[in-house]
Amino acid sequence: MNEKIKKASRHTNQNEGLIFEKSSPGKRAFELPPLDVPKAEPAKVLGAPHLREDIEGFPEVSEIEVLRHFTRLSTWNHAIDLGMYPLGSCTMKYNPRVNEFVARLEGIATEHPYQPQELSQGCLRILRLLEQCLLEITGMDAITLQPAAGAQGELTGLLLIRAYLQKQGNPRKRVLIPDSAHGTNPATAVIAGYEVANIKSGAQGQVDIEGLRKMVNEDVAALMITNPSTLGIYEQNLPEIAQILHAKGVLLYMDGANMNALAGITRPGDLGVDVMHLNLHKTFSTPHGGGGPGAGPVAMKKILEPFRPVPILAEKEGGRLALEPVRPDSIGKVKAFSSNFGVLVRALAYILAYGPGVRQATEDAVLNANYIRKQLEGFYDLPYSLPSMHEVVFSDAIQKKNGVNTMDIAKRLIDYGFHPYTTAFPLIVPGALMIEPTESESREECDLFIDAMKSIAEEAATQPEIVKTAPHTTRVRRLDEVAAARKPVLRWKPAAPRSTAAD
Amino acid sequence: MRYLPKSPVERQEMLAAIGAKSIDELFSTIPEKYRLREALKIPGPYSEAEVIQYFKQRAAENAAGYASFLGAGVYNHLRSVVTDTIIQRGEFLTSYTPYQAEISQGTLQAIFEFQTLMCQLTGQDVANASMYDGSTAATEAVLMAERLTGRQRVLVARSVHPEYRDVLKTYAKNSGLRIEEIPFATSGTVDVKALQGALKDDVAAVVAQSPNFFGAIESYAPLAEAAHAVGAMLVVAIAEGVSLGLLRPPVEADIVALEAQSFGLPPSYGGPFAGVIAAGERYVRQMPGRLAGQTTDFAGHRGFVLTLATREQHIRREKATSNICTNQALCALAATVHLTLLGKEGLREMAEQNLSKAQFALAELLKIPGVRRTFDAPFFNEFTVALPRSVKIVNSHLLREKIVGPLALGTPYPELTKHALVCVTETMPRGEIERFAGAVKRALEQPV
Secondary structure, eight states: OOTTOOSOOOOOOOOOOOGGGGOOTTOOSOOOOOOOSOOOOHHHHHOGGGBOOOOTTOOOOOHHHHHHHHHHHHTTBOOGGGSOOOBTTTOOOOOOHHHHHHHTSTTTTTOOTTSOGGGOHHHHHHHHHHHHHHHHHHTOSEEEOOOSSHHHHHHHHHHHHHHHHHHTTOOOSEEEEETTSOTHHHHHHHHTTOEEEEEOBOTTSSBOHHHHHHHOSTTEEEEEEESSOTTSOOOTTHHHHHHHHHHTTOEEEEEETTGGGTTTTBOGGGGTOOEEEEOTTTTTOOOOTTTOOOOOOEEEOGGGGGGOOSSEEEEOGGGOEEEEOOOTTOOOOSSSSSOOHHHHHHHHHHHHHHGGGHHHHHHHHHHHHHHHHHHHBTTBBOSOOSOOSSOEEEESHHHHTTTOOHHHHHHHHHHTTOOOOEESOSTTSTTEEEEOOOTTOOHHHHHHHHHHHHHHHHHHHHOHHHHHTOOOSSSSOSBOHHHHHHSOOOSOOTTSOOOOTTO | OTTOOOOHHHHHHHHHHHTOSSGGGGGTTSOGGGBOOSOOOOOOOOOHHHHHHHHHHHHHTTTTTOEEOOOTTOOOOOOOHHHHHHHTSHHHHTOOOSOSGGGBHHHHHHHHHHHHHHHHHHTOSEEOSOBSOHHHHHHHHHHHHHHHHOOOEEEEETTSOHHHHHHHHHHHTTTTOEEEEEOBOTTSSBOHHHHHHHOOTTEEEEEEESSOTTSBOOOHHHHHHHHHHTTOEEEEEESOGGGGGTBOOOTTOSEEEEEOTTTTOOOGGGOSOOEEEEEOGGGGGGOOSOOEEEEEBTTOOEEEEEOOGGGSHHHHGGGSSOOOOSOOHHHHHHHHHHHHHHHHHHHHHHHHHHHHHHHHHHHHHHTSTTOEESOOSOBSSEEEEEOSSOHHHHHHHHHHTTEEOOEETTTTOGGGTTEEEEEOOTTSOHHHHHHHHHHHHHHHHSOO
């Protein structure tokens, strides 16, 4: 093992097959209290045609086996709790445990969305306070907490824009999206019924104002912009961009994925943004959980307020809160029930822990990104030299000369005990290394990361094979993704021969 | 601040290393006039104890301590503490989407097991790694059918959850889909004659739910026959997953949209839950959402990866099958652990207990003068009754006895005023069911 690898050592883990392979008839891990009413005979009550036969292959295991199975699987994952997770654009910050605790409280986790509103005032007050906090942080006028994730927030935002324009007589045809944007932006625009027109980034990685001017006309509904951009660069011209758009009746949508660079420092509402979403699982610390759940509240200016998804949280006499189901101009519902409430609870717990100190978190996040940038400049190519905010984007141009690409470097980072950064995104940077440390990393952890990156740069120059064949220390090596896609095996089947390779 | 791992000295040293005089310098690209000079007006900072106290106070303003007979798409079921123990492990809780397969095998194998469980339950070939919830799963299933058939007319049973239909309408509005409702028959299930009358070769999908919003169990074969006769697809939504422990899976369906909340997820005032789309293997390339697949590494070891990503937004952008990115992975993991704990026998027993308790509750209610069944189709753990007076008035009486009564159907279904949707799961003790029936009787006896 390379002595330069300071953080990690070879990870010991246990082999574990699929749960279906451990199953044995008659075992169980859960018992119900005895039935205290007369037993209904399914065949008699429902009729035999409605009944199912045996669920072939369904697991039959004991409690300790279940616990061990999933515990063993868990040890095959990297996690924030184990160390830095510098995925650019993903904001992998610490997920405070008290947030998990309060989301599970009796009276919070137990509440039914259709219970009477007089018995839901606690839930509604949580929603109200979160609304107020997010409005204060974004500088916007109104908000909906309903969207389940960022992409659904984007859709909600575009539907608000569409409804607003429609009300004025013409929903328009097109949404402008910079070529540095997340893939969700164009995918969302299509669902909202718009064509997508891509805007090329300027030489500095920012929106090219003159190019934009030429594209903005009465057929354009909105510009979707990420600020800071996916290059981690602050879009200085946002107010001017807003003016250009507004002059033609075009609305400005801000993708708030990178709000961790702005919270407490500046407010999109003051910059001319008309509507934006927030990713509570990024900026507001709710856990990513291996891919979700998230929440994607959408904050907006007054002009869009009448179109918010129902139900609307409203204040009544005596401070009582109510969910109002009917609004004539509403875009409708984007998901069943009020929201991903449990995620919202966690986000509010995070905000309350910081209070106005959210600003300090933002400052530390930007400090960490710039510290890493400074230390790695020269070792890695920096394609855009404008100041970085919360993340920094390098490219593999130097290492490519030795046949080492960003994916290889990312995989080698694993051997050093770090999760890779985001690879090959944004698309406008060939061979991108997109690094977002977040505020949750100590200087010590940042230094270890910097050492690892420098060491890999050296390896790429002197012994590129070790980088190109990484990782070397994981349970499995690089996996054959081509075979996985060509002949997809997407489920276990009882008839399949047992694999002995993993046992 | 306890979440921030830096001392003031370390911050200064890091700034010095960068070559910046102050932290403000790092924000110099933000024009001065747009920089906040005042502190944000938000409460806090709170210590951990204060955070807990705040939420305990809010919890006390809710319905803790009430017996509830609400279902309607969100169900209260027994959950093992083991589920929460597993999903709170940092390696699951604080990991990202498993794009880096070598250090995400735990999440990937768990997703593969989830997909397998969902296939086993629904009788379908493939299932995805999750959607936001049942309502968006049903909606995306319809969009999938639109892509597969190239048609834009959609027939949705009026007995499908009203909120699922609302979400479908929101998504359909701008995609050219034309949504039409198919009425329910006196049995409470889809009016097959009306469906046949509406079906033509321009229909992309027929959407039905089973058990449907009224709790009634649909027969899939006539729906599938009618749909397939004109080349339309049958989309079946399942809001109460526990029913699959007992009921025949919708094997006739082309696409199944399942809500997995009943598998170990608390009601949590409406979310987060987990939706699932399951379908025949031939449709997989039009499926939205992530999929985990089995493969091998260079050394031949079995491993798992996210696969068929060319359907997804991060690769295909405006040509993707959906805009979904973040899904409900941790909820899907909870469902996986929960179903593994229940196992074959446990799931069946839980389903049988639901059936028995709902039957018992109906029998108790039917003893009350003036109470009758609305529909006569077989039901699982939910059923609809007609009351001789307003459900809302009855429910306000029940509240005084610390009971959250059944859902009043009059709002979503004006034709069903004075009808109530009653849900009884295995969590409801006999004594509470009897107390509920007694309270309903007293409420109906109250002078107007």
